[in-house]
Amino acid sequence: MDTKSKSIKPALAFLAFVVGISLLIYSGVAWTYLSINISPATRASVMDVFQSDYQQTSTFRSQIGGNLYSLLNYAIYAEDGYVGLLNEEDTNLLYRVEKNGQQLTANTEAALNGPDTLPEGYNFLLIWDGTKVSIWKDGQAVDVYGDGFFQGVEVDWYVPGYQNSATPEDPAYADLTVSLAAAAKPVNLSAGYGLYEMVQDLAENRTVVIWLLWLLLVPPAAGAALLIWSIVWHKHKVRADQAIAWFTGHIWLEVKLLLLVPLAFLWVLAASCTLNLFFNNFFGDPLRYLTVPLALWWSYFHINDLRYNFGQLHTHSFCTACARLLGRQEMRWSVGARMDKRSVLQFVLCIPFFLYCALQLPLLKQYFGFLMMVLLAVAGVGLIAAQVWLLRKNRQTTADMDKLITRIQAVGSDDQIPLPEDSDLRAAAEGLDQMENKLKAALSQQIKSEKLKLELITNVSHDLKTPLTSIISYTELLRQEEDLPAHAKDYILVLYQKALRLQTMVLDVFDVSKAATGNLPVNLRPLDFAKLLRQTLADLDEDIQASGLSIRPALPEEPVWILADGDRLYRVFQNLIGNALKYSLAGSRVYLTLITQDGRAEATVQNTSRDELPYGVDFTERFVRGDQSRTDGGSGLGLSIARTFTEACNGSFAIRTQADLFTASVSFSLTDARPEPEVEA
Amino acid sequence: MHETILVVDDDAEIVRAIALLLEKEGYRVLKAYNGLEALEMALDPSLRLILMDVMMPKLDGLSAVLKIREQRNLPILILSAKSEDTDKILGLAMGADDYISKPFHPQELVARVRSHLRRYTQLGDVNAPSQQAELVTGRLCYLPDQKTLLADGAPVRLTATELKIVDLLMRNLGRVFPAEEIYRRVWNEEPYSAENTVMVHIRRIREKIELNPKEPEYLKVVWGIGYKIEKH
Numbered sequence: 037m038d039t040k041s042k043s044i045k046p047a048l049a050f051l052a053f054v055v056g057i058s059l060l061i062y063s064g065v066a067w068t069y070l071s072i073n074i075s076p077a078t079r080a081s082v083m084d085v086f087q088s089d090y091q092q093t094s095t096f097r098s099q100i101g102g103n104l105y106s107l108l109n110y111a112i113y114a115e116d117g118y119v120g121l122l123n124e125e126d127t128n129l130l131y132r133v134e135k136n137g138q139q140l141t142a143n144t145e146a147a148l149n150g151p152d153t154l155p156e157g158y159n160f161l162l163i164w165d166g167t168k169v170s171i172w173k174d175g176q177a178v179d180v181y182g183d184g185f186f187q188g189v190e191v192d193w194y195v196p197g198y199q200n201s202a203t204p205e206d207p208a209y210a211d212l213t214v215s216l217a218a219a220a221k222p223v224n225l226s227a228g229y230g231l232y233e234m235v236q237d238l239a240e241n242r243t244v245v246i247w248l249l250w251l252l253l254v255p256p257a258a259g260a261a262l263l264i265w266s267i268v269w270h271k272h273k274v275r276a277d278q279a280i281a282w283f284t285g286h287i288w289l290e291v292k293l294l295l296l297v298p299l300a301f302l303w304v305l306a307a308s309c310t311l312n313l314f315f316n317n318f319f320g321d322p323l324r325y326l327t328v329p330l331a332l333w334w335s336y337f338h339i340n341d342l343r344y345n346f347g348q349l350h351t352h353s354f355c356t357a358c359a360r361l362l363g364r365q366e367m368r369w370s371v372g373a374r375m376d377k378r379s380v381l382q383f384v385l386c387i388p389f390f391l392y393c394a395l396q397l398p399l400l401k402q403y404f405g406f407l408m409m410v411l412l413a414v415a416g417v418g419l420i421a422a423q424v425w426l427l428r429k430n431r432q433t434t435a436d437m438d439k440l441i442t443r444i445q446a447v448g449s450d451d452q453i454p455l456p457e458d459s460d461l462r463a464a465a466e467g468l469d470q471m472e473n474k475l476k477a478a479l480s481q482q483i484k485s486e487k488l489k490l491e492l493i494t495n496v497s498h499d500l501k502t503p504l505t506s507i508i509s510y511t512e513l514l515r516q517e518e519d520l521p522a523h524a525k526d527y528i529l530v531l532y533q534k535a536l537r538l539q540t541m542v543l544d545v546f547d548v549s550k551a552a553t554g555n556l557p558v559n560l561r562p563l564d565f566a567k568l569l570r571q572t573l574a575d576l577d578e579d580i581q582a583s584g585l586s587i588r589p590a591l592p593e594e595p596v597w598i599l600a601d602g603d604r605l606y607r608v609f610q611n612l613i614g615n616a617l618k619y620s621l622a623g624s625r626v627y628l629t630l631i632t633q634d635g636r637a638e639a640t641v642q643n644t645s646r647d648e649l650p651y652g653v654d655f656t657e658r659f660v661r662g663d664q665s666r667t668d669g670g671s672g673l674g675l676s677i678a679r680t681f682t683e684a685c686n687g688s689f690a691i692r693t694q695a696d697l698f699t700a701s702v703s704f705s706l707t708d709a710r711p712e713p714e715v716e717a
Numbered sequence: 718m719h720e721t722i723l724v725v726d727d728d729a730e731i732v733r734a735i736a737l738l739l740e741k742e743g744y745r746v747l748k749a750y751n752g753l754e755a756l757e758m759a760l761d762p763s764l765r766l767i768l769m770d771v772m773m774p775k776l777d778g779l780s781a782v783l784k785i786r787e788q789r790n791l792p793i794l795i796l797s798a799k800s801e802d803t804d805k806i807l808g809l810a811m812g813a814d815d816y817i818s819k820p821f822h823p824q825e826l827v828a829r830v831r832s833h834l835r836r837y838t839q840l841g842d843v844n845a846p847s848q849q850a851e852l853v854t855g856r857l858c859y860l861p862d863q864k865t866l867l868a869d870g871a872p873v874r875l876t877a878t879e880l881k882i883v884d885l886l887m888r889n890l891g892r893v894f895p896a897e898e899i900y901r902r903v904w905n906e907e908p909y910s911a912e913n914t915v916m917v918h919i920r921r922i923r924e925k926i927e928l929n930p931k932e933p934e935y936l937k938v939v940w941g942i943g944y945k946i947e948k949h
Binding site for chain 1 (some may be wrong): 728730734735737738741772820822893896913915916917938939940941
């Protein structure tokens with residue numbers, strides 16, 4: 037996974053969350069509104085568009101009923117100039133009107149007095165026989181009146197003859213016989229609005245309704261899908277929340293509180309337009325509904341901020357920012373200047389109160405007021421004078437305090453500014469002088485003794501090495517003599533070996549003493565601890581092979597960077613592994629492990645001792661060994677050197693023994709430093 | 718050979734021992750027991766090399782080296798019981814050519830004397846400008862064209878692998894190579910147990926080129942980083 041998609045995921049998850057919730061809320065409101073407020077007529081006309089047969093629709097039912105009433109009214113009021121007659125050219129709808137058996141009008145030759153008389157292409161017949169309506173559809177009689185009561189055009193036929201008639205019934209209807217026949221599939225006649233146009237309208241309405249349904253179904257589905265997506269990506273959404281909280285965390289608390297005021301207005305607006313919609317059925321300006329998501333998501337930011345930044349809310353406020361700025365400004369001044377400025381501020385802050393008192397004076401009663409004014413003016417002037425005097429007095433002390441602080445900072449150096457005799461801080465300055473003198477004395481004592489130690493080491497080193505040089509040289513000369521008897525050659529070999537051992541010991545002693553007195557020069561460089569251990573093992577390979585022991589290294593492949601002196605650290609492990617080879621039980625294994633943990637790298641050498649380990653002995657003390665005989669080749673300084681060298685490189689060294697298990701561990705803190713890259717010549 | 722060597726030390730026994738060791742090798746030895754005597758004897762025209770102790774009465778070794786350097790251009794080896802790095806640097810800065818700390822190993826002393834004399838008498842001045850194709854560091858001289866390594870002017874017998882390692886390190890004097898890189902470049906393979914393999918060869922090369930393989934001067938391990946040939 038690349039970093040780019042990582043960074044875009046939280047944004048996507050959050051966007052999905054916002055859009056999903058918004059869509060769900062909108063659809064919820066829309067559906068609730070529709071289910072509460074939709075009229076039965078609208079519902080019926082919506083249902084109509086899904087009827088494949090137009091004769092099953094409520095539109096057709098009311099249309100045909102309307103046609104019947106038109107013909108009935110025509111028959112009655114024709115003489116009065118009634119013009120509501122049907123279009124006779126529209127042969128999708130055939131009609132015949134008779135009054136007392138006499139034909140008044142018709143647009144067909146067909147008799148239309150029973151389902152059998154329907155011409156070809158017509159499947160619907162309605163006959164008003166003066167008292168009730170009979171309808172045949174596809175040759176089948178249709179139950180027109182149901183329980184005999186008219187419920188509404190949505191369910192019932194809009195025709196005369198109900199017990200509660202749809203329209204006031206004219207008694208003259210009783211003389212009339214009206215027949216209406218509708219085409220099964222109306223054709224286009226271009227003769228004004230007729231059944232064909234009605235069917236076309238239904239088809240058109242269907243497209244509109246389907247579009248509307250899409251609009252009502254797709255948003256909630258999309259919203260739900262997006263919400264589920266954001267739930268699946270909850271981890272990323274939380275990161276987005278955190279990022280937003282990080283951002284809002286930088287806004288001052290005061291600004292956030294101010295922002296709550298417009299938010300409250302937004303909520304009122306959102307609530308009012310929603311309530312108006314539901315209870316007053318008042319839609320109003322669509323833009324007003326934008327306040328709903330705006331208020332919602334504005335609140336979300338506030339809650340999100342509270343959730344993640346609750347603890348630090350007060351730290352990011354204008355007041356704390358001001359206080360911090362002031363504090364930072366103060367840090368640039370000396371302590372004295374700080375105290376001076378604070379007392380001036382204290383004085384200035386009192387002035388408004390004084391001014392307020394002065395302004396109140398003229399309001400007092402005349403004589404008494406004048407007296408009070410004079411008294412207050414005198415007291416005020418006196419107070420100001422006293423304040424100024426105190427300020428000046430304190431300024432002297434604060435200046436002395438600055439001098440004293442400068443002196444404390446400069447302890448150890450010789451140039452000292454004396455404080456005046458009458459200063460408030462005289463005693464403190466004297467105490468400081470005494471402390472300083474003692475410190476100087478102790479310091480020079482320490483330097484002297486360090487110098488002595490170093491000189492001693494150097495001198496003893498010289499005095500021991502010179503005779504040792506002679507011993508080694510003459511032993512070598514003796515070794516080159518050829519005419520000596522065999523036993524003498526044997527003695528010389530012993531002399532030679534012991535001289536070499538003495539040499540190692542002398543060098544070891546000086547290394548340890550130098551390290552102990554802090555005079556061991558170390559060159560700390562970044563190095564790979566694991567590599568150093570591998571190199572050491574490779575370097576000691578011959579000794580390891582000769583010892584008959586096996587080494588079990590567990591070293592990490594990747595570099596373990598520490599700061600140390602490579603030559604010194606090599607000596608440490610040379611000694612530790614050398615010791616392990618020397619003192620381990622024959623045929624046993626020596627374990628060398630390096631682990632990194634908590635920013636430290638710890639190398640351990642573990643071996644099983646050949647001899648019983650004495651209890652309660654500090655093995656890193658000089659000349660201490662596991663056995664007390666002191667006859668083997670070591671100087672007894674190996675562990676001591678290992679410890680002092682490790683500590684000289686800022687590492688820590690520890691020895692643990694448990695039964696026969698001997699563990700030496702050397703640990704260093706890891707470093708970010710790397711060796712400087714070298715360029716190839 | 719019969720080259721003349723001046724040995725200066727306030728410890729008469731040491732002077733005698735060194736003299737004996739060197740005479741066995743066929744050198745003529747002059748002896749001095751303080752700096753002033755050394756100054757006088759240094760005028761001997763047949764003198765080829767000086768071994769000088771540092772801490773001596775009347776005139777200390779370093780001052781004597783400084784004085785002799787004004788008149789003679791010959792190898793001066795310092796002998797000292799001080800083995801601090803700072804002392805070595807000081808000695809070399811005063812004009813000494815080498816520094817041997819006491820107690821020294823007699824055979825190493827002889828080897829060093831031989832090495833310096835060889836370079837001084839056979840190769841001429843060490844500081845003379847070398848040919849372009851030569852890579853020189855102290856006693857070592859590498860001829861990249863002939864793939865030959867010379868120590869004190871004498872060719873060193875190296876195996877093919879050893880030569881490849883020497884070639885890499887001599888061409889990049891002073892540069893530190895991790896074992897893995899040496900392995901990759903010399904064996905042309907992915908490193909396997911690189912540290913051990915490389916170390917074995919390093920040890921063998923050391924035995925051929927170093928005067929004291931236990932305390933190498935040229936082919937060095939940089940602990941925790943890699944290997945290099947020191948620039949002298």
